[in-house]
Amino acid sequence: MALVAALTGCGSDGDAADSPVGVVGIGSGDGKGKKSGTLSVDQVRAALPTNEALGDVFVGDDLAAIDGEPARQQCAKDTGTPCDGLVAAGHKEAAARGNADDDEVEFTLFAFDSKQAASAAMKGMAAKTGSGDPAPEPTQVTTGADETQAFTNGRSGTRTVMRVGNVVAYVQASIYNPENRNRMSTLQVDLIKKAG
Secondary structure (H helix, E strand, C coil): CCHHHHHCCCCCCCCHHHCCCCEEECCCCCCCCCCCCCCCHHHHHHHCCCHHHHCCCEEECCCEEECHHHHHHHHHHHHCCCCCCEEEEEEEEEEECCCCCCCEEEEEEEEECCHHHHHHHHHHHHHHHCCCCCCCEEECCCCCCCEEEEEECCCCEEEEEEEECCEEEEEEEECCCHHHHHHHHHHHHHHHHHHC
16 A cells, blocks of 8 residues: 555445355444434544544654545555545554554545445455465454454554445554554544544
8 A cells, every 4th residue: 555655746335144255244324313424624634633632652654635636546556446425535644652563553544425335446446455375364353343354464464444424444453462562443433533
């Protein structure tokens, strides 16, 4: 995922029982009547985690958000789909301070004008994320998103693709502690819901 370079200028709802391994379908919104609709570029920027939101351990570069054709091109590259209906894209990277294990995390957001467009892009991104040689292993992660598909590529790396309303979120967490890994995905979902 090379969205940060572009930004700096230099699947459908269903019950978890009907979903493939690694997919958790939990309906829409957060159970409190709050659902994520279309996010503007400013709202996408607000939905990315700040260093303060990440806590004392992680610090990262400035977050960035774009719209227009550059955002659509990056979305198409990352998801393998046309990204019709894309409104905005955003990216943030962070790493643990002074960590010998080199813990790091990346957040990528794509906001669409409809749930259907977001779901199509989410499925494309999950298919791309789950491919490779060797292919990463599907894993179950509870995130609070409407759709979640996650993969692990070793005991310290998780790649999570999620849909929250009209927003597709990708969190790549290379973090040794699994609780901290999973916290990054739930944090991203919470921020999207607040921004929407």
